[in-house]
Amino acid sequence: MQQYDLENIRGIVLLSHSGAGKTSLAEAALFTSGAITRLGRVEDGSTTSDYDPDEIKRQISLNLTILPCQWQKNKINLIDIPGYPDFVGEVKAAMRVSDGAVIVLCAASGVEVGSEQAWGFCEAADLPRLIFVNKMDRENADFYRTFDELKARFGSKCLPLQLPIGAQSSFQGVVDLVTMKGYIGEKEAEIPSSLQGQVDSFREKLVEAAAEIDDRLIEKYLDGKELTQQEISDGLRQATLSGKIVPVLVGSAVRNIGVGLFLDAVCNYLPSPKEGKVAVAGKAIEISQTEPLAALVFKTSADPYVGKLTYFRVYHGAIASNSQVWNATRSEGERIGQLFTLRGKNQEPVSEVKAGDIGAVAKLSLTGTGDTLSSRDKPLKIDAIKFPEPIFNQAVHPKTKADLDKLGAALSRLSEEDPTLRVSRNADTGETILSGLGETHLEAAAEKMVRKFGVSVKLDTPKVPYKETITVPAKAEYKHKKQTGGHGQYGHVLLKLEPLSRDSGTEFGGKIVGGAIPRNYIPAVEKGVNEALREGILARYPVVDIKTTVYDGSFHPVDSSEICFKIAGAGALKQGLSQGQPILLEPIMNIKVTVPEDFTGDIIGDLNTRRARVQGMNPEDGTNVIEAQVPLAEVLRYAIDLRSITQGRGSYTIAPSHYEEVPTNIAQKIIAQRQAEKS
16 A cells, blocks of 8 residues: 555544444445455355454454545555443543444434444544435435434434435435535436425535635625535535534445445545644644654454554654654653554554554563553653553452463453553452453453463452451450370460451550560461451451450460461451450442433432442533442442443542441341352
8 A cells, every 4th residue: 555645644433322333334435445355244254354263153343443445545544443332441442542433323223322432532532523324225214304303313404415216125325515515326317306405505504614614705605605625525524623513424335325425525525644643642733744653542452363563653754664663651762563554353464553453462572552562762741542441340250170271361352452451359258350441341241261371261240358347355365275195285265355447457566564474485376366357257257447465374384386376366356356345347438420410319219229429410511420429349340230220421430448336137138148159
């Protein structure tokens, strides 16, 4: 593929609700531009972008895919991303390296939750965008109803650039309101007379919007003079780039209708990198092919054939194959091998990748997602991508001994590949925890572990790390005494137990008077106490918030030893716990739930059923942020429940707060269940 100047490149992310047809539109664009010779189908698993076996099985996109094509002497880097909310990390990465966006809607389903989120992402990133109303051939497809929904949700800045000829089974083409030409399929045709009234009305609004961006054009328009096609097109481009209008296109990707006009619109109305900026230390600076190298790594993937594959976008200068670069994020040198441009899974070797363009390289040793590759002489560190924090946890259990041996390495490579996955170990429960953005996200990660690393795992709801403590002071005595011929065993300990304030941990002290226990045996008593604290007497959970003091005892000059006093210390603690009115403690979490106002009552009601204490509510950008404290046991699968209650419009963050006593009725169930497990 030839090299392009900044003004001849378009980096475009395709956004939509899951199932609106992004992948089919990208496939049709590749076919129409001649990048591929056969039109693949999602249902057949034959599309260029959804090549991953998991994507073919589920028939949804799980990963971002780079799909370059050439059109009107421009190179368009289409980025197809998942529409399913569990994979929003891929969306964030793709948007970061795009100059413009296309929001794809289904003409039958209209504006859906994912469409609203896509619009919100574009607003937050200040990305110029087009809207493509897809699936006009579908049953119940209605362009005008969808357009009314667009205006109601996003305002009057949404303006049709095209109108459909027919709908559903009779859909056959589109009318271009700029050129005032009809197209049946991709061939030019007369505008149907039945559409003339709508065509004139919508064109008038389009011309007015184009004129308003330029004083010279508005003067000409108000004087009643006709604007030329070029003037309209230039005005629309300026208005789109400034965000004053969002052009609305129409077509059917599966039937390849309107796709050529879609590619025209991408080239004509969306920005090139020359008009884009890159964030460095919080400031936006221009993209340039003449400055020293600066490239942002936005994705890392484990390829079964070439190993680790690193995706990057160049913002300054150029990066060459078989060269040395400087990793400005880690302050280390990195050896670059053969560079590629990617189209789905296909890799085409290239000698260099210039600013504005996207490339990939295999087998980098230290570079990860978010790093900047630059020149050593003039290092430039591009601001890293902000990925969402994982909120849904599952415990990972290897299925066999062989899986256990490979589990750590597989999880490490998996989290390197996907920054929205986290791996941790819960010291209290002994479980390995995999955290992500939802159930489907973690299921897909488990399938990837089998396919890429040969590790089979089972995912379970994590155990809650309950703790135990006492509520009143207690004293206890334990004498360990055995006589078995020769040396016997003797250790005698008196302990005092006192409850501490919550989240204080444990303390140990010795107040032995008159050498009742020799000083050298006190550490053995402490060791026995600490080991016994690992399992309480209610449900064998760790004991916390307790101060233990050894204040008396006795010893035998021959039969006493460290092990005897260790056993005596543990025994005395167990007795003391039973006398200290023990209770069960559970972790309490701070939770912030962000929901549209319509769902606020439902969410507060649901939180109350989860034993939550709602602490406040703040309005924020048309939503409400509900702050509460809730037991961890009640929100282990909250990501799934929140999505269900709010139809996918809610989000939340969660963080540990403190431990609190479990209500008696619930504690009894936990203790009974735990005893059944242990037995």
